Amino acid sequence: MEDVSDYDVYVIGGGPAGSSAAWYLADQGINVALIDRGKPIGSKNVSGGVLWGHDLKVLDEEWWKKAPIERAIISKKIGLLTEDKAMLFDWDFEEWGHEPYVGFSILRAKFDRWLAKRAQEAGADIYEGIAVDKLWIEKGEVKGIVQAGDKFKSKAVIVADGANSRILINSGLLTKPFSQNDFYLGIKEVLTLPEETIEERFGLNSEEGTAFEFILGGLPKNIVAGGFLYTNKRSLSLGVVVDLDTLPLGIHSYDVFEYYKQHPKIKRLIKDAKEEEYAAHFVPKGGLHMMPPLFGNGYVVVGDAAALCFSNGLVINGNGPAIRSGIEAAKVVSEAIKIGDTSSKFLSKYATSLKSTYVLENLIRFKNVEKFKDNPRIYSTYTPFILNFSEKLLREENKPREHLVKLLKQELKEAGINSIKAAIDLSGVRYL
């Protein structure tokens, strides 16, 4: 089987990164195969559910008119939750509701299948339900792929198999092994609700959607976790992202999800909604420290496999960087194949071009953001404090009121917060 060469490029993984890459390559007339472990293709893919930006415009100028998008996000809400309190910053941006839109809620089961289909229509061959073993490497050069022990020769391979890439692990291509500390765990439910109810409840017009993100405070110990809620056409995507490393013994990630789901604020928002789908998935924390080499002789790595997921606590974006990196990689690979040079030196152009986009630039610019967003005190100390303090501030009890600063001092003292430490923690805001 050694000399079989059915394809110029194998793309491993049918998520937004892999399918975009395959689509681009097929458009360029490159003989490409897109292989996914899931059947139907993409059925193992999970994300919160908003696609921000227009990276797909390179492939289709009016992609959103054809893609199975749910709602255009016109409002964003960022909040704090403790057991019985909630606080929300609530923004409405009318211009987000018009072209060019800023983001759309999507259901990956539909969206990923559409994206793969576009790649197929462009000429890519799709193989579903097939798990690739690893890359075929000889003398430091990727020659192709290995599946069920069979070798398949190609000119280049695009690794797009998602978070905790088995392909990179099995091929020994990580400079430093992934650790549990490199990932969050995302747990998500899709809950169905009639279209009119969603629009009425969230104050939306038809086609408009909203995105909530919460800091989950007041959980036991120092658990670092966030919650999200996105509106789809006829459903809600509700979930949590948990830093597994901060879970104490005996508390499970699903307990955190339950805590979130049972919160009175969330309960009101999801009232009468019916569970339709449950999913869980690794989310790369992203960032330069966990990033594997992005290229080598005969291969490039894209999307979550390359940990190109960005979050600073205010925005979280994995789909956008996945698509963008898939396209940037495909541009370089297609050029490489046309001139017949898929060496590491040539493919390094991919990393260079990625640096000129927001994908890598964000990770470089925000390389210290976890110092702020993964600081447990944000979750276990300050969030409860802010909510308790504001509750006292806002409560009217027909008694003489305290001045804000005095009340703040009192409350800080009562909560046992060291103001110097707090000031240092707060200065972490500069990483945002």
Added chain:
Amino acid sequence: MSNKTFKIAVLIKQVPIPSKMRATKEGLMDRSVASMMNPYCKHALEAALELKDTIGEEKTEIWVISMGPPNFEQSLREALSMGADHAILLSDRKLAGSDTYATAKALGTLIQKLGVNFNIVFAGLQTIDGDTAHVGPQVAERLGIPHVSYVEKIDFKGDHVVVRRILEGGNITYKVPLPALLTITNTANKPRGPRLKYAIRAKNEEIKVYSVDDIGLTAEEVGSAGSPTLVYRVKNVTHDRPPCQFMEGETVEDKVNMLAEKLRELVEASKAEAVEA
């Protein structure tokens, strides 16, 4: 055709995905909904692939054979990407409404028409849409070869096979001369997934489609006309979830103790019943 000496046929059917299953107004299965390879057929195919592994790839040839609308190609291609070598589809509007008698007649005739002297024929125990388990054995009768149904274990012995047939509360072992037809249970094996090597080959493999004319039958012999079975009425049966008791307690120990207590009660009750009887 080839010097592969051992030839295996596998009968395959495509069925609606259970959650999408529905009947047409005429009381026939709606074949337009999303569908998949019948799970039992996958076990039959796996049995064939395992036999191929035993005898040797170079000596064995697997033919997957199906009867149904053109979209059955999906399952035939899936079978090819799992490792089958040839795929045949009998597809004709005249076949619509065939019961198991007409289906077996058509399939049996097709197999004879192919002119391949199959050493063994595999079929799934039954389909999950019809549930009759009739087609396999009837095809064997048509072909005039012995058959064993409910087979979960096969030992290849050259000119014969030793098979284990499951029964309620036990099993029987048969020595079966070849050629023979075996229908395979879902306990027999764990079907493999597709393999890229075969999946690539399957992309370009031609699926030979036969019509009723091609196999020399007439419209009267197949389809509803050739089916002695008449569908009188189709009723949608709905039922509630079976009675289910939840063990509720503070801790896992509580729940396990409750469950153990419950099971003990049930055992005592059935003992008492046995004594009475």
